[in-house]
Amino acid sequence: MSSDLVDIASLSFEGLTEFVAAQGEKAFRSKQLFRWLHQRGAVTFDEMTDLSKDFRAKLKHVAQIVTVTKDLEQRSIDGTIKYRFKTADGKLIESVYMPSPERKTLCVSTQVGCAMGCRFCATATLGLMRNLTPSEIVGQVHAANREVRANEKIEKTLRPLTNLVFMGMGEPLHNFENLKIALGILEHEDGPNFSSRHITVSTVGLVPMIERFGAETDVKLAISLNASDDETRDRIMPVNKKWKIADLMEACRKFPLRQGRRITFEYVLMEGVNDTPEDAVRLAALLRDVPAKVNLIQYNENPGLGFHSTVNDKAERFRHALDSAGVATFIRANRGRDIAAACGQLANSENDRSFVPLGQKRAVNADP
Numbered sequence: 001m002s003s004d005l006v007d008i009a010s011l012s013f014e015g016l017t018e019f020v021a022a023q024g025e026k027a028f029r030s031k032q033l034f035r036w037l038h039q040r041g042a043v044t045f046d047e048m049t050d051l052s053k054d055f056r057a058k059l060k061h062v063a064q065i066v067t068v069t070k071d072l073e074q075r076s077i078d079g080t081i082k083y084r085f086k087t088a089d090g091k092l093i094e095s096v097y098m099p100s101p102e103r104k105t106l107c108v109s110t111q112v113g114c115a116m117g118c119r120f121c122a123t124a125t126l127g128l129m130r131n132l133t134p135s136e137i138v139g140q141v142h143a144a145n146r147e148v149r150a151n152e153k154i155e156k157t158l159r160p161l162t163n164l165v166f167m168g169m170g171e172p173l174h175n176f177e178n179l180k181i182a183l184g185i186l187e188h189e190d191g192p193n194f195s196s197r198h199i200t201v202s203t204v205g206l207v208p209m210i211e212r213f214g215a216e217t218d219v220k221l222a223i224s225l226n227a228s229d230d231e232t233r234d235r236i237m238p239v240n241k242k243w244k245i246a247d248l249m250e251a252c253r254k255f256p257l258r259q260g261r262r263i264t265f266e267y268v269l270m271e272g273v274n275d276t277p278e279d280a281v282r283l284a285a286l287l288r289d290v291p292a293k294v295n296l297i298q299y300n301e302n303p304g305l306g307f308h309s310t311v312n313d314k315a316e317r318f319r320h321a322l323d324s325a326g327v328a329t330f331i332r333a334n335r336g337r338d339i340a341a342a343c344g345q346l347a348n349s350e351n352d353r354s355f356v357p358l359g360q361k362r363a364v365n366a367d368p
């Protein structure tokens, strides 16, 4: 891949329109091109058979289609598939496909590694290697759609994925500009055309970015909270040293929620860390004046990180305590346990030492 060539799949619809105009082509060509790139997920210009040969030849001189390619997959007995994708410069990232009777969800990565340093997370051990480009973010969706179509014998023209959760490797709001372009592409009617109701972005709580995210996008917000007091959160999520829980809750109260929506609070239950009855009482108090629902997620253990999963009975008591306090609370099914399919707790080989070959056990899962 040459850096002199325009990364054409990273352009917003408006950016592509300008690019096509600069090539001296008619405006309708930009729609055709955008559809090839993002509705059909084309990976070569040669596939774009309704573009003239001259235009395709011109495109090859000035642009390139940057995407990700499947490197490895692991299949769980519950239908979850973890894909390891490779970028053009050889970086490895992961996306997790989680089918259920109601929806087909993909957990998407936004960075190679992560700078946030959450103590319970395998990805954190990599540090931040680089941001993913918009084309690499949407490329995961296109590649997973292709895989699901092939595996489930779904027609080529249909988009099998119904929901997207940005809970994979990286902190999405730490790569906000690229995330925003990717969301614009994913929601575009001439692209994959996802509804904003079916896209959720999860953050550890970069407070100033939550405000921008609310002002500049229309998708759903999830907060990876994981503690009910600052002392615990400081210890397991270093971001809390900068923005305390009170700051985060204030940002949530101000978040412009569309009618009928709530903010999802993810709470990974870890034995002896954040799972006491007092935690449940404090958590309910924090959420008293926020339109919220809580997803309790049982931790899948990462060897070497020193955290353990809360047992089922205790998790159920925690859920009951929150529910009784009027907070809608769900225990999320632990998807892909047998393949270590943890969104946000994934790591990969080469960038990483902890990618687990098929059949071995490690790590967790976060469900939408």
Ligand code: SF4
Pocket (backbone or CB within 6 Å): 114, 115, 116, 117, 118, 121, 122, 123, 124, 168, 169, 170, 171, 204, 344, 345
């Ligand atoms: S849990 Fe998410 S934000 Fe925290 S270190 Fe892991 S990938 Fe980054």
